[in-house]
Amino acid sequence: MRLVRLGPLGSETPAILDTDGTAYALSSLTADIDGDFLSSGGVDRARVAWAGGTLPVLDTAGVRIGAPIARPGKVVCIGLNYRDHAEESGAAVPRRPVVFMKDPSTVVGPCDPVPIPRGSTKTDWEVELAVVIGREARYLDDPSEAAACIAGYAISNDVSEREFQLEYSTQWDLGKSCEGFNPLGPWLVTADELGDVQALKLELAVNGVTRQHGDTGNMIFRVAYLIWYLSQYLVLYPGDVVNTGTPAGVALGLPGSPYLRGGDVVELSIDGLGTQRQTFVHA
Incomplete structure (x- = not known):
C-alpha cells in the first residue's frame, strides 16, 4: 500500500494512492499520517477501509505532494x-x-x-x-x-x-x-x-x-x-x-x-x- 499526503504545505490530506494513480482520502480515519497513526494500527484500518470501498476519491490534478510522514520526531x-x-x-x-x-x-x-x-x-x-x-x-x-x-x-x-x-x-x-x-x-x-x-x-x-x-x-x-x-x-x-x-x-x-x-x-x-x-x- 502507498500512503501519501496531498495538498498545500501544512494542510495536506492523508490518502492511499492506488497503482493506477487514483487517490483515496483517509480523512475519515485520521487527521494525518504521523507517528500516532502508525503506532495505533492506522495502516491496517486504512487497508480495511480501502478494500471495503468506503474511501472517497480525491482530485489530484495539479495538487502538491507533501512528505509522506508528518512531523517526524527525528x-x-x-x-x-x-x-x-x-x-x-x-x-x-x-x-x-x-x-x-x-x-x-x-x-x-x-x-x-x-x-x-x-x-x-x-x-x-x-x-x-x-x-x-x-x-x-x-x-x-x-x-x-x-x-x-x-x-x-x-x-x-x-x-x-x-x-x-x-x-x-x-x-x-x-x-x-x-x-x-x-x-x-x-x-x-x-x-x-x-x-x-x-x-x-x-x-x-x-x-x-x-x-x-x-x-x-x-x-x-x-x-x-x-x-x-x-x-x-x-x-x-x-x-x-x-x-x-x-x-x-x-x-x-x-x-x-x-x-x-x-x-x-x-x-x-x-x-x-x-x-x-x-x-x-x-x-
Missing part, C-alpha cells in the same frame, strides 16, 4: 554506508555505522523547491533509501526483530552543504540541517509491498545527467542491522525516519566537483518507491 542518518561512496569521499570503510542527525524540519515534499543556502558553494545531492519507523524500537535483541518496527520505506534526498559539513566543524550538523535539505517521498510504501529491501536500484540525475546509480545490496550495514544497532543507543519512535546512506556519484567525489547551482534540477528514483524532482533555488 531524522537519523547513516554516513558512508556504501563502500564505493566511502572510497570516493577519501574515507576509510567504517567498522561501525557512522551516525548523525538532521533537523526534522528539513523534511519537505519530494518536488518542493530546495533553497541553496546563502554563502553556499558546495551544495550536494545524495539519493537514499529512507526507513519510516512504525513501532517503538528500544534495545532490540537481534536484527531479526527490526522488521516488526518498520512501517515502510520512501526515497530521501539527503542534501548536504560540504563546506559547512566538513570544513566549518568537526560535526556534520551545519551542512546537513539547512532549510529544505531532506525531500522525502513521494509515497510511504508499506514494508509488506516492497519485497526485498536489499535488492533495490537507486538512481539520481542532475539536469538529465546520471550521477548516481547504485543498489541497496551494496550497503555495508543492511537495513535490519541498522535498526537493531540504533536501538542500542537511542529509542526509535513511530514516525521517525532513518536515512540509510548513499552510493557513489555525489558531487564531492566527482571530477570538477559539479556542485548544485540555482536552476539545477535533480531527479531521483528507487525501485518500487517512485520518483522525486526538485529544482534548486537561491535562498
